[in-house]
Structure formats: C-alpha cells, structure tokens
Amino acid sequence: MKAKMWIPAVLSVVIVGAYFYGCSTQKETAAVSGDVASKVYVPPGKYDEFYNFVSGGFSGQLSVYGLPSGRLFRVIPVFSVDPEKGWGFSEETKPMLNTSHGFVPWDDAHHPELSQTDGVPDGRWVFINGNNTPRIARIDLTTFRTAEIIELPNSSGNHSSPFTTENTEYVVAGTRFSLPIPNNDVPISTYKENFKGALSFVKIDKSTGGMEIAFQVLVPGFDYDLAHAGKGPSHGWMFFTSYNSEQANTLLEVNASQNDKDFIAAINWKKAEEYIAQGKFKEMPAKYAHNVFNDKTHSATSTMMQSVKMLNSAECPGLIYYLPTPKSPHGADVDPTGEYIVGGGKLATVIPVFSFSKMIKAIEEKKFDKEVDGIPVINYQAALAGEVEKPGLGPLHTEFDGKGNAYTSFFVSSEIVKWSLKDFKVLDRVPTYYSIGHLCIPGGDSKKPWGKYVIAYNKITKDRYLPTGPELTQSAQLFDISGDKMKLLLDFPTIGEPHYAQAIPAELVTKNQKRIFQLKENEHPYGAKGEKEARVERKGKEVHIYMTMIRSHFMPDNIEGLQVGDDVYFHITNLEQDWDVPHGFAIMGADNSELLIMPGETQTLKWSPKQVGIVPFYCSDFCSALHQEMQGYVRVSPIGSKVELTANTR
Amino acid sequence: MKPLARILFATASLILIATFIVPIWSIQLDAPQYPEGLGMKIYINAIGSGSGNDLENINGLNHYIGMKRIEPEAIPELKIMPYIIGALIGFGLLVAAVGRRSLAWTWVAMFIAIGIVGMWDFYQWEYDYGHNLNPHAAIKIEGMSYQPPLIGSKQLLNFTAHSYPDIGGWIVGGAILLGACAAIMKRNTPKIEKKKMTNKSNPSYAVLEEAVL
Numbered sequence: 092m093k094a095k096m097w098i099p100a101v102l103s104v105v106i107v108g109a110y111f112y113g114c115s116t117q118k119e120t121a122a123v124s125g126d127v128a129s130k131v132y133v134p135p136g137k138y139d140e141f142y143n144f145v146s147g148g149f150s151g152q153l154s155v156y157g158l159p160s161g162r163l164f165r166v167i168p169v170f171s172v173d174p175e176k177g178w179g180f181s182e183e184t185k186p187m188l189n190t191s192h193g194f195v196p197w198d199d200a201h202h203p204e205l206s207q208t209d210g211v212p213d214g215r216w217v218f219i220n221g222n223n224t225p226r227i228a229r230i231d232l233t234t235f236r237t238a239e240i241i242e243l244p245n246s247s248g249n250h251s252s253p254f255t256t257e258n259t260e261y262v263v264a265g266t267r268f269s270l271p272i273p274n275n276d277v278p279i280s281t282y283k284e285n286f287k288g289a290l291s292f293v294k295i296d297k298s299t300g301g302m303e304i305a306f307q308v309l310v311p312g313f314d315y316d317l318a319h320a321g322k323g324p325s326h327g328w329m330f331f332t333s334y335n336s337e338q339a340n341t342l343l344e345v346n347a348s349q350n351d352k353d354f355i356a357a358i359n360w361k362k363a364e365e366y367i368a369q370g371k372f373k374e375m376p377a378k379y380a381h382n383v384f385n386d387k388t389h390s391a392t393s394t395m396m397q398s399v400k401m402l403n404s405a406e407c408p409g410l411i412y413y414l415p416t417p418k419s420p421h422g423a424d425v426d427p428t429g430e431y432i433v434g435g436g437k438l439a440t441v442i443p444v445f446s447f448s449k450m451i452k453a454i455e456e457k458k459f460d461k462e463v464d465g466i467p468v469i470n471y472q473a474a475l476a477g478e479v480e481k482p483g484l485g486p487l488h489t490e491f492d493g494k495g496n497a498y499t500s501f502f503v504s505s506e507i508v509k510w511s512l513k514d515f516k517v518l519d520r521v522p523t524y525y526s527i528g529h530l531c532i533p534g535g536d537s538k539k540p541w542g543k544y545v546i547a548y549n550k551i552t553k554d555r556y557l558p559t560g561p562e563l564t565q566s567a568q569l570f571d572i573s574g575d576k577m578k579l580l581l582d583f584p585t586i587g588e589p590h591y592a593q594a595i596p597a598e599l600v601t602k603n604q605k606r607i608f609q610l611k612e613n614e615h616p617y618g619a620k621g622e623k624e625a626r627v628e629r630k631g632k633e634v635h636i637y638m639t640m641i642r643s644h645f646m647p648d649n650i651e652g653l654q655v656g657d658d659v660y661f662h663i664t665n666l667e668q669d670w671d672v673p674h675g676f677a678i679m680g681a682d683n684s685e686l687l688i689m690p691g692e693t694q695t696l697k698w699s700p701k702q703v704g705i706v707p708f709y710c711s712d713f714c715s716a717l718h719q720e721m722q723g724y725v726r727v728s729p730i731g732s733k734v735e736l737t738a739n740t741r
Numbered sequence: 742m743k744p745l746a747r748i749l750f751a752t753a754s755l756i757l758i759a760t761f762i763v764p765i766w767s768i769q770l771d772a773p774q775y776p777e778g779l780g781m782k783i784y785i786n787a788i789g790s791g792s793g794n795d796l797e798n799i800n801g802l803n804h805y806i807g808m809k810r811i812e813p814e815a816i817p818e819l820k821i822m823p824y825i826i827g828a829l830i831g832f833g834l835l836v837a838a839v840g841r842r843s844l845a846w847t848w849v850a851m852f853i854a855i856g857i858v859g860m861w862d863f864y865q866w867e868y869d870y871g872h873n874l875n876p877h878a879a880i881k882i883e884g885m886s887y888q889p890p891l892i893g894s895k896q897l898l899n900f901t902a903h904s905y906p907d908i909g910g911w912i913v914g915g916a917i918l919l920g921a922c923a924a925i926m927k928r929n930t931p932k933i934e935k936k937k938m939t940n941k942s943n944p945s946y947a948v949l950e951e952a953v954l
Contacts, residue, residue, distance in 0.1 A: 606793075607793075607794075642801060642802075643879075667801070668793070668794035668797050668798065669794065669798045716805070716879075717805070717879055720879075
C-alpha cells in the first residue's frame, strides 16, 4: 500500500519539478545576444527617443526615464511630500495634499495615463491615481509638476484608475474596496447587503485640463481592479475588471477565488451622460478635496466639495453589462482598432478576447445568462472572439504594437507572451526577471502605438543587481519588438515599485517645455518682483519677510528684530529669468524642509524660532561661482525685546 | 542721372526703412554653461535680447566683473539715430527726384561719414563698458578688461564674444553701395557697352559692370 501511495507522489513531484526546471532553463538561455549595447546607447549630449513615465508605486511619486537608455531624469512629487523640492512643506504646496481626512503626506501611485487626442497620446498631461486615499492627480508636462489633485468620495483603494477616453473627455476611478455608501458603522459581516462599489467619471476640461467629478455609478460590491476605454467603434464605452464577485469580506485569497468567472463591467458612458441630462441622478452629499496649483500665484488652493451626482446602475437600464471573465481578472485592455477587449485573469488558464461588435449584437439579441443586481450578464460565448490557449500562468496586462500583435505579461510564469490578434495563437515568449506586473509599449493602449519596444515592470529582482541589504532595487526591462522575436536589450533600476507606465515620443513633450516663470506675470500676494520690493513686515506675532534671490545674494540678508515664538514667513522670489537657475533656501533648525525656487517663482517657508541667537540661512542649490557666498543671518531676540525689526543687504 | 539710376537711388533710400525694424548689430556671447548662447541685438533706437531675457541675463552676469548695467534709456545715440536715418531717407529720395549726380555723391559721402562716426561712437561705448568697472566687483583680474571686439570674435573669461553686423547693418552697407552705383552710372552708355548689355538681357548686370568701370 505504502509503495503504491509513493508512486503518484513521486510522479507529481517529478512533473512539478520538470515544469519549474523548464522555466529555469528558459531563463538561462535568454541571455542577451548580439550588439544590444548600441541599441540602448544614447551618446553623451544626445536625447532619448521616448519619455517613459513610470509610477513610483508606494513612493507615491511619478518617475521620468528616457528610452532606450533607461536613464532617470526626474522624480515628480505627486502624492507624497518631497523635502528636496519643498513639496508639501512650502506654504504654497501644502494645500495640494489636503483631503477630507486632512493633510495626507503619502499615497500609493499605480497607473500613469497620458492625455489623448483622437485616441493618441498628445503629450499635454499625465494623470496618475492615488490608491490608498483615493485621488487622481494631473501632472502638467510643460512644467513636469503636479498641477491638480482631486479626491474621490465613496471610493476606497482607487486602483482601476485613471484610464482615459480617446479625447480625454473623462478619466475614471473605481474602488478596490467596496464600502457602505454612504459610509457608516455596520458589521463587516454584512458585506453582501451593505457594501457597494462606486465608479467615478472625472470630466477633463479640454483647454485647461481641469478636473471635476461629473458623476459616479453605484455598482455591486465587488473589487474593481483595472479599466480601459473603448476607442474607435467602441468609443463611448469603458471596461472595468472586477474580482471578488463572491463578495467575500475575509480571507479573500481563498474566498474571492471560488467563482469560475468574475466580470468585466462594460459601461456605456454616453448613456450615462443621457441619464445625467435627464436628471436621473441623485445628488448625494459627499466630502472631497479638490486641489489646484496656479502657476501665476505660484500657490495651491484646496476646496472642499460637498456632493456628487450618483447614478444607480440598477435604475439605469442599458448603462452597464457584465462580461463573464475567467478568473479574478486584472487587465481590461482594448486593442488599437477598438474591436477587441482582452481580459487578464490572474488565475485563468486562457486569455479571453471579447469582440465589441459581438457584445453589441449579444445585447441587441438579449443573450443574457442572468442578472446581478439588475445588471445583465452577457453570455460568455456570445461576446467571445476567441481565447488564447496555454498562454502561460497568471496573465495580468496586455498592450499592443499596432501591427496586429498583443503582448501579455504573466506574473506567475514570469514572462511576456506575444500573440496574434488574427488567430489568437502564441507567436513568441520571453522570460522576465522576475515576476512581471504591468508592461508598456509606447502608445500601447492607444489607437496608434509606436511599437518599437516593450518594457517589463517587475515585482522582484533577487540576483539581478548588486545587493543592497534586505531591500533590493525595483526594476524594468527593455525589449526590442521591431522584429518577429522579442529581444532583451536592457535592465534598468526604478524607484518605489513600478506598476503601470506609459511612454511617448520625446518631441511631443519637449516642444511644450516651460523654461522659466515670467517674473512680470508673478501674481503671488507676497512676491517681490525686484530688490526694491524686498522688505519685512510685522503683524503681531506674524513676521512676513519679502525676500528676493539672484546670483549670488539674498535681499535682505541681515534681518534683526525677530523674537522667540514669532511665526516667521520667508516669502522668497527668485528674480532669475534664465533657464536652469533655481535657487534653494535653507535655514538652520527648520522643522520642515528647504525650498527649491524656480526662476520667476515665489515660495514660502514658515519658520518658528525657538531659541535666542543668530541663525544662518543659505542657498542650497549650487547656483554660481559665488554660491558659497549666497548666505545671510537672522537675529532672534527674547520675547518682548526692544530690538527694532530691520532688514537690509549692504 | 538716368531713370534707372534714379530708381536705384530711391531704392537705396527706401530699403533703409527696414533698419527701423531689424537690428543693425549683434553681439553674441558663448560659454560652456550657455551652449545656446546669450545674444544682444542693437537697433537704431533700442537694445534688445537675442532671445528671451538675454539682455537681463547678460546684465546679471556682468555684475560679477563690475560692468555697468546696459540700460538702453541711458544711451542718447539711440534717440538721435532714428532722426539721422530718417533724414538720410528723405535726402536720398530728394536726390532721386532731382537726379543730380553731385547731390548723389554728397549723400554717399555723408552716409559713409556717418557710418565712420557711428562705429567710432560704438567703440567708445564698448571701451567705457569694458574698462570703467566697479572697483568692488567680485571678480577682478589684474590687467583684464572686458571690451568686446568692434568687429570679430574675442575671448573674455569663460565667454567668447562675437560682434558682427546684423541684417540692418548689411542693409546699411547695401544702401551705401547701391547709392554709389547709382551715382557712378553715366548718362550716356557707350555703344560697346550696349552691345555687351544685349548679351546679358538682365540690366542689373550692366549696372554692376558700369560700376566696375
């Protein structure tokens, strides 16, 4: 008996071992070959061909790389404070991080999305989601700065965001964690009856990029994961993946993995606009912050909004249909023609490819299997164009090269698989090091991809780089996809955790670059547009110092008459009007950060002296041959001192 | 003067109108930190930037060597020059109308004299800016002055200064040359010359040949 038991056990070990052995040999043979160095080499002083906007993951920021070199140019502070740039520390930027929960100095940023015109990235803005305290940020690509952040009420874990429609009419947001809407004190075990999801459509102003929540759609309480908009024929639809259709509220790894199929929610947002126009929405009280940075006043404002328009999917026929999708799907990716919707089921053994035209036909012919909370579930086969069979393990996300091919990332089998949209047959596969999450082809989710590279954003690096203790670098990998076979060209390290990323030809962005802020257009209420306007003013315990900086001095740089317990505001204007001449401002003992001030800009550091004595300040960004001379002193006297308030530079 | 000469003379006067719009001189400064260069454009009535805020940035850098700020309002020549050019245009048109060669030569001679005085004046300003420095300047180098070249290129610390006529300057030169050509043209063209002229149907060739003669 014992021997008999052993045989299947040994056999299964051999089979599993063979599988993993297969994987590992595959990795070893995928060494780089040929003259790949010249393909990623960008000579000194030359520019990269593409910008790559890579999410900073749990750093909360957005990083900017060049492709094909993989060089890091900039980390744009978005949801997390950044003392290097004074982001979230200067008085002007603090309101940007305001939320209905107060000042929130961190978030988890996952999916950068470039604005589009006619379904093609236009290089105007990048949007990115804050996952933890649900928000969407808009980064202005003329300044590479966060220009606006809007909070999302009735949402928690804004993961399926901020995917754009083809003319940036809307960017969307979802909710990974369904919640009681409105949120209230209920037993968690009442999930099925009390918890709902809300999908948000954020309207984007065509000329300014300004964001406003146009409406939300109340949906069954699943976990909404990713999304993509239809394009071309499917323009007007948005496709959200969802998992946990089991509606589990505990041990989701098991309890939310039971159903054979979860859903892609196909939302007809043009229909939603009709319902809104007909007044079929409920104006629902909801508190959320809307923060806008103004490049003229160089200051942000935070407005607390009070309500949203809510559409209830159960009361709006034709608004949503469910596409049954195996199994716990992640990506919902629409091909460049707008006909195919590819679902990436994390635990699925096939990649389902839905046909938009078949979906519409199925809706017309009412080929529904059932309803979930009033939402028709379309028959799987009726909407299916085909399945990619035996593609790999753990399909997550698919992008397209514009030449009829799709590239899907596989987390579990750690590879990228190229397959054909003609016959859904696998064409090629390459290993990634290790466990890829998202991938990116420049313009790969648009109507016209620049299908030259695919970049893998990996979750694990293990032995790929010099070790740096328990916490290792994050990484991306660049593959050439110009030929039939994918070719690994380059590994490059990234910040935070790279989730999704987008890339765009550099010239679409470089042509709009702002080099300086015009001093004459500076409308900061505490700005000093010339040294003649430099001064100090006391208002009770508040002292306002109108300071200027230009190579290589401050005006004023000797300030006396400050007292312990004062609230001192250094309002500093950089008078430079030349490209690449920022100045910094640092004062000893400051409990916040430095300021980094661009030419023509005014920024304010609040400083509360706690001790009597002389305190130095200086320029912290090497600006000129006499940068080390760019310094000054303030004199702090005891409370009630008779020392007169004076300021000068002589 | 022949009608053609008078037309040429009027043209020489009228093209000077362009100098009210385009710069007559350009000083370009190149340095390792300024791969795109800093430019200064001199107009008959103003001093401007090559691009953006160049003039302001040149003034900003010049304070390190103690050079005075270049303030167009403080240069009286910029107020006088438009009248001088205006007078030259008016006088030139008058010459074209009257058609007397001696007057034409007077115009040319006057113009050349004004040009020489102008260049001498420009040199004086350059000398003043380059030598008359603030004794408390941060950067002081024994024996070093910062006078840009009258015409040509010169190394000044980390900057290479290039000083050359701009479009307006070339127009001034062209006007003088054109005026001189018109003045030189003979009333009666000899027959041999005429034959030559028929070989080249374009009359402007003839004008040039006559000028050479």
